[in-house]
Amino acid sequence: MSSNTDINIKKLQSTANIIRQDIIRMLAKAGSGHAGGSLGMTDILTVLYFKILKHTAEQPNNRYRDRLVLSNGHICPVLYATLARAGYFPLVKLKSLRQINSDLQGHPHKSSLPGIETSSGPLGQGISQAVGMALAANMNKQKHHIFCITSDGEHDEGQVWEAIMTAHKYKLDNLINIIDYNGIQIDGLTKDIMPLNSLRQKYEAFHWQVLEMNGHNIKEIIKTLEKAKNIKKPVAIIAHTILGKGVSFMENQYAWHGKAPNEEEKTKALKELEDAK
């Protein structure tokens, strides 16, 4: 059993590595976009799409699917690459990110691509939509889960807290909010821009169950997400992540929040990722 598990973990790690390389290539080709958050959330997105979510790429609108709402839309390169690797659309499309006549818009547009549940970009909006989806699932007596991804900086938006209150009021035990907690936002460190601590206590005060995980430990991500699905309350997972994870010169550098690599940086990044395989 354990050796099987180890093989699966290895496979997921390798998939995440490939997706990271996709992200580097996409962003370098596009010449703009958000590298840091995309690389930081790659392990979690990989586990979601290749292990946790109930979904079928061939039937992106299947009503029994688990929903994934990407509230911090700027990290969509990781979502696009993961969806492509999961079979939602041809890999060749990834090259068209942010270009004219492409379906891969700079920020996600619901109607443009299969597998995109909502449009996002302005922060704070996804979590409210996830609450609406969770309410609809309850009204329809459906059993699927709604996973939402938000960022730590996004919690500066008041709308997030409005949604958090609503989730508690309606006891949305089908809602799981994964917080990309890398401590960095566009202008600098979250603790300097707008201190968020203590996020766990804040969520707990709003009557959510809070879990924490290392957002780069595949085994821990699987365990935490599985646990979250069985909690009879809205769950916040504080995912401790490293902005730019996997590329040494991007890691923890806020300059890489909203930047794409140039040709030289691309080559260097791909080599590092290839070596880590």
Next chain:
Amino acid sequence: MPNNNSKNKSTRDGFGEALLELGKKNKDVVVVSADLAESTRVHHFAKRYPERFVEVGVAEQNMMGVAAGLALEGKIPFAASYGTFSPARNWDQLRISVCYSQANVKIIASHTGLSVGPDGASHQMLEDIAITRCLPNLVVLAPADFNEAKLATLAAAKHLGPVYMRLTRPNSPIFTKGKFAIGQAQILLPGQDVTIIGAGPILHEALLAARELAKQKIKVEVINCASIKPLDKNTILRSVKKTKRVITLEDHQIIGGLGSAIAELLSEHLPVPIKMIGVKDQFGRSGQAEELWEKYEMTHPYIIKKVLEILKK
């Protein structure tokens, strides 16, 4: 003019009645409220269908997002508040969560125009048409009376896609003819000298003006343009081809409102003299609806004055 005539009823009450009817007919119809259920008249629905009523508290941004999420799952949510809070405070959510995704949300604003009255400028939403008709995928409706509000509510539910509907607080005369379709204007009164195009309960002032002008042998054509977007280009152009003079009338800022929409159409297709009646780049203030319409020069004597001015052109 809103007055104490016992036959008068408000457009928000028309909406509230139609919503109850919809609730019975279609179980996908749901309501999202931001703590103004009675004022917006969704309380009838809430009482009858509590399992389809979502109360998010005083949180309009979240209301719009929750409504979008419900719509993306196949529900037909009516998100109701005052215009000053929704779509004003949550315009970003309307733009991205609703319009960009073509989420099937019906945004209902119960308190628009100076006719809100004593609550004053903060609560008199005078810019909603301007900020909604510029959004892609969004239908914009402004029913003129109780009956039309009922019909517009039913039409909004049937329409697949986001709809904004502007409603009013006070009781007002009922004068429409029992027909409504999105994208269609109604000729309330035929005439050939001047076309008055208006929307909302204030249109009754145009009918009063037309009655007075008829005594002076001036025949005014009055068009009810409840569907502000899409505009009924054919009906408007046909009328203006005949009269060659236009007055627009709305309880809204002149900048960006119905008059602007008409001017956009006519300046491109049929340039003619236009005079616009509405709020002239000012905030409102406290007072009774009829006092405010008088103070802001929107009642029938002012309409008559504008008609006589434009006839000299």
